[in-house]
Amino acid sequence: MTEKKPILLVEDEPHIAQGLIYNLQEEGYLVTHVESGEKALNHLQESNCALVILDRMLPGIDGLEVCRQIRQQDKQLPILMLTARGDEEDRIAGLSEGADDYLSKPFNLKEFLLRVGALLRRSNWQPTAEHQPKLVRFGANRIDLETHQAQTPKGQLQLTELEMKMLSLFFDHPGKVLSRGTLLQTVWGMDPDTETRTLDNFIVRLRKYFEVDPSTPKHFLTVRGRGYRFVSKPE
Numbered sequence: 001m002t003e004k005k006p007i008l009l010v011e012d013e014p015h016i017a018q019g020l021i022y023n024l025q026e027e028g029y030l031v032t033h034v035e036s037g038e039k040a041l042n043h044l045q046e047s048n049c050a051l052v053i054l055d056r057m058l059p060g061i062d063g064l065e066v067c068r069q070i071r072q073q074d075k076q077l078p079i080l081m082l083t084a085r086g087d088e089e090d091r092i093a094g095l096s097e098g099a100d101d102y103l104s105k106p107f108n109l110k111e112f113l114l115r116v117g118a119l120l121r122r123s124n125w126q127p128t129a130e131h132q133p134k135l136v137r138f139g140a141n142r143i144d145l146e147t148h149q150a151q152t153p154k155g156q157l158q159l160t161e162l163e164m165k166m167l168s169l170f171f172d173h174p175g176k177v178l179s180r181g182t183l184l185q186t187v188w189g190m191d192p193d194t195e196t197r198t199l200d201n202f203i204v205r206l207r208k209y210f211e212v213d214p215s216t217p218k219h220f221l222t223v224r225g226r227g228y229r230f231v232s233k234p235e
């Protein structure tokens with residue numbers, strides 16, 4: 001079974017939103033719907049999604065500004081812009097702010113779903129292309145597996161070899177409990193001098209880097225008596 005792709009729908013008109021949600025769900029997507037730009041940006045700070053469907057005309061921060069702000073954070077997240085107007089200038093404005101595709105309302109639902117599918121397929125192979133950075137995202141964090149650079153809400157940082165080793169182990173086993181033994185052996189090898197305290201200190205450091213509140217971790221969880229568990233998307 002393939003994982004359902006999460007889509008963020010930003011649309012303030014309830015009847016349009018309802019129709020789109022229904023059809024996207026029928027296609028097997030996991031839809032989160034918000035009705036304002038503020039909520040959309042908040043949602044993206046906290047969760048990952050594979051595609052944003054963004055209405056151009058929104059109350060508060062409008063679609064163009066939302067698009068601009070998403071692009072400042074993320075150059076790759078596919079954005080499909082929807083608009084009530086069909087004029088060329090509006091279309092160009094959307095594309096110049098970084099939208100990947102554009103549909104004018106009213107649109108054909110079949111065409112809409114085809115474009116959604118095409119954008120998701122395009123973004124699927126992007127990360128494997130050689131020139132594309134390999135990014136892991138969780139919460140508001142982004143980690144480049146090649147340069148070992150991390151973007152966190154607290155700023156940018158350069159991760160060490162050992163930190164990357166441990167993170168990679170977690171990323172390869174999302175949601176799974178990794179025992180202290182497994183973590184110690186994989187990250188530090190068989191070195192008998194490694195104290196288990198070292199592992200705990202390491203986890204404390206990862207939480208300091210990547211958790212919004214390191215004292216109540218949402219991503220790097222302690223599983224009492226068993227080890228640690230990495231959760232990409234907290235419930």
Ligand code: CA
Binds near residue numbers: 011012013057058
């Ligand atoms: Ca609207």
